[in-house]
Amino acid sequence: ADADAMDRARARQAQLTKPAGALGDLEDLAVRLAGVLGSERPDPRGVAVIVAAGDHGVARAGVSAYPSEVTPAMVANFLADTPAGPGGAAVNALARTVGARVYVMDAGVNADLPEHPALVRAALRRGTHDLSVQPAMSLDEVQALILSGAALARRAIEDGADVLIPGEMGIGNTTPAAAITARLLGLDAAQVTGRGTGVDDARLAHKVTVIRMALDRTPTTDPLEVLAQFGGFEIAAMLGVMLQAAAMRRAVILDGFVEGSAALIGVTLAPHLRDSLFPAGQCAEIGHAAQLTHLGLKPMFHLNLRLGEGTGGVLAAPILLGAAATLREMRTFAEAGVPGSGSEE
Amino acid sequence: ADADAMDRARARQAQLTKPAGALGDLEDLAVRLAGVLGSERPDPRGVAVIVAAGDHGVARAGVSAYPSEVTPAMVANFLADTPAGPGGAAVNALARTVGARVYVMDAGVNADLPEHPALVRAALRRGTHDLSVQPAMSLDEVQALILSGAALARRAIEDGADVLIPGEMGIGNTTPAAAITARLLGLDAAQVTGRGTGVDDARLAHKVTVIRMALDRTPTTDPLEVLAQFGGFEIAAMLGVMLQAAAMRRAVILDGFVEGSAALIGVTLAPHLRDSLFPAGQCAEIGHAAQLTHLGLKPMFHLNLRLGEGTGGVLAAPILLGAAATLREMRTFAEAGVPGSGSEE
Structure with a gap:
């Protein structure tokens, strides 16, 4: 800074x-x-939310209340024509309210997505491998998705954004986020594993077990290796968005727990990234507080959001813009x- | 509702x-x-913030870090031509950010205010009497200011507002707010008295003493009588805004501690008013939490604002509009x- x-x-x-x-x-x-x-x-110009979507091999292990088919269906929802404008998801409604532009990226969804002019295609594969039994991605894949996220961030900045909000959609992705958070913060899986979209007690216990299996596979603490082992395509893409935005001296509003896992990788790689991060809200996932404590940053609100998509980031944008306006x-x-x-x- | x-x-x-x-x-x-x-x-249309300004006889008792001369100077600031647009105060900057319209009312400022087309003149006197030694206002004055606030709320609604934010400016006005809150909630002055614009420990203790003197003058718990005894012209005007907005089925975003004291009077007079109130943030004044607990309403954020002017309400508007947009x-x-x-x- x-x-x-x-x-x-x-x-x-x-x-x-x-x-x-x-x-x-x-x-x-x-x-x-x-x-x-x-x-x-x-005097920040525009606000952009970049929603990266990806699927997760670990979803087959039963860590989510929803099936993986929800991921491509929600991508279609982000792009749908509706009476109110483009997009019928929460992030679209909120973005219209605050005047933010929405970008949607297929970072690795497990489906044939229909052609759509507003969909940025960056998928290398249809979802990651199951992190509980093997590395989720290769290092080459991680690098490629970081570059794709960075490229989309550059485009959003060229389109007029000075405030960027990485967001995500990916059934099962609080599991990789928890694994990354546990490893980088040296915590046990149970300390950072929450209910995601809403799993019950039995499935929560199973989710912790699955994450422990992943953590037990490898002792690595190298940030890109951690991302490859435990992460997801959309997490790598969000990391690329953050690093590019920071490099171009733009602000990044940090939404929830999955975004936070990308930020932990980011500040381990490049500590100065922290200067560009503005946490939106304390989300309902229990590992989020640990992330924010590690980053040493205070969230703007506590609205108990746990949806993802960048929704909290979009809601926080007027607060950050308002702060700028006072100064x-x-x-x-x-x-x-x-x-x-x-x-x- | x-x-x-x-x-x-x-x-x-x-x-x-x-x-x-x-x-x-x-x-x-x-x-x-x-x-x-x-x-x-x-589908709320516009957002309006109505800033009512008034002076307080009790300010002569040394309850504020600022002199009463700040009140008219800030009214002029709310109306000033600036390179960014009308108004050079925090509420103006924030209102421009979120697209809210600002209305300014002289509810009883202790000065000759210059003519300005955007200034609504409702002053009956130049400031209240000192509540520590006599009733701040008469009941007739209270009624007149409630009607003035209501009239301005009607105008704002006619101009397109479906979300109204009563705001205030008045050096010394956390003292009447604390007295009202203490009386209506049955609390001791020390439990609801904070530092306002920033008084030191000695002046805080003096402020508590002044408020106790006021409370000891009369045992009344009748809400309009409490307002007349301890209140202020801008508090009565804000009450009028709230009651009119609720009667016309509009939403009221409730800013800080002084606004909260008007709301306490309001819900005592008309319990259904509560349905229309949406608290913005938990402000830094200690009595605010007691008000919100009494109202049974949860604030949207905790940003430690303690400026007044309706600033917190304006910042909260996009959150409420966003909630509406999702639905x-x-x-x-x-x-x-x-x-x-x-x-x-």
């Missing part, structure tokens, strides 16, 4: 027509965004002729 | 393309909004051809 811009932002913030600290967490968000965008009056557009005490605090002057 | 519309909203929500409950608190927000607007596909625009499983949950069907 641009430390000079952050210093200038703090100096400007101290002069704005409000009591010191009265905008609470917005003040830190605004200063961090000033650092990312390199301006004490940050950019508010007048100073001097400009407004407002008397300062009697106790502080 | 319209219980039939809420039932239809719940039935529709259960069919939408997401796991049950995966949108977390958004789901309850959407159903409640369906009840207010009377439609299972709530209104998402496709159902049947419409999208998405398989349901294997464990639930």
Whole structure:
């Protein structure tokens, strides 16, 4: 981040027509965004959410309440023509509300997806291998999907986005996210494994067992190797989005637990990535809190979302844009002729 | 609220393309909004923030870190021409970000305010009496300001708002808010008195003493009498906004502690008002949590805002609009051809 811009932002913030600290967490968000965008009056243009979809071999092991067929059906839903506009999923409805553009990527869905001009095709295979018995992906596959995510991030930035939201769809993908989180944070599977789309107690216990099987296969802690062993195509693509956005000095709003697993890989590879990350909400998955603690970043809300798709990130965008607007557009005490605090002057 | 519309909203929500409950608190927000607007596909038009400003006789008792001169200066700031558009205060910057319209009312500021076409003049006097030694307002004054707030709410609704955000500016006004909250919730002044714009420990102790003096003057628990005894002109105006919005079946986003004190008066007068209230954030004032507990409503975020002006309400508007959009625009499983949950069907 641009430390000079952050210093200038703090100096400007101290002069704005409000009591010191009265905008609470917005003040830190605004200063961090000033650092990312390199301006004490940050003026982000558009917001883009990039929804990467992929399937998971481990879904056959019964770790989700939903069948893998939901993944391609939801990709079609992201792209569908509806009376309200393109896309009939939650992320589409929320994106329309806040004026965010939605990009959809097939990162490795287990189906023949219909041709659609708005679908970015990056699939190498129809889903990963079952991480409980073998590496989910090869390192070459991981690299290819990182590059595909990066390319789509560049396109979104060229299209006008300064705030990028990686999102995901993939039945079973809280299992790879939990495995990655457990390994990179040195935690037991049970500490980071939640109910995903809503499994019952018995299936939750089974999910923990499946994740332990994966973790027991290999002791690797190398971040790209961890991603290949335990991850998913859409997780690699989201990592590419994050790294590219950070490299081009754009902000990344970090949605839920699966996105968080990509971020953990990312900050292990490139610690400066953290500067560009703005967590949206604390999601309902239990491993998410551990991720945020490790990143040392505070979420903007606690709405108990657990849908994915980038939905939380989209909902958080106006908060981040609002923080920027206060720093950019508010007048100073001097400009407004407002008397300062009697106790502080 | 319209219980039939809420039932239809719940039935529709259960069919939408997401796991049950995966949108977390958004789901309850959407159903409640369906009840207010009377439609299972709530489609709120615009958002308006009504900033009422007033001064307080008690400010002379030294309960604030800022002098009363800040109130008229901030009113001028709300109305100022700036390069970004009208208004150089935080609420203006945030309202521009989310597309909310700002209305500014002089409810009783202690100054000659300059003529401005966008300033709504409703002042009867230049500030209240000092609540620690006498009633802040007469009942007639309270009634007049409620009507002025109601009239401005009607105008905002006629201008296109279906979501109204009462906001306030008034140096010293966390003192009347604390007195109202203490009396209506049966709490001691120390339990509901915070630092406002940022007083130090000594001034905080003095503020508690001042509030106790006020509470000791009269045992009244009649809501309008409590408002007259301890309140402020802008608090009465905000109450009028809330009651009118609820009567016209519009949603009210409830910002911070001072707004909350108006809401406590409101729900005591008219319990159904609660149905229309959507708390924005838990603010940093200690009495706010007690207000929300009494109202039985959960805030959307915890950003530690303590500025007032309706800023938190404006930031929360996209969350409420997003909740409405999911219920209104998402496709159902049947419409999208998405398989349901294997464990639930």
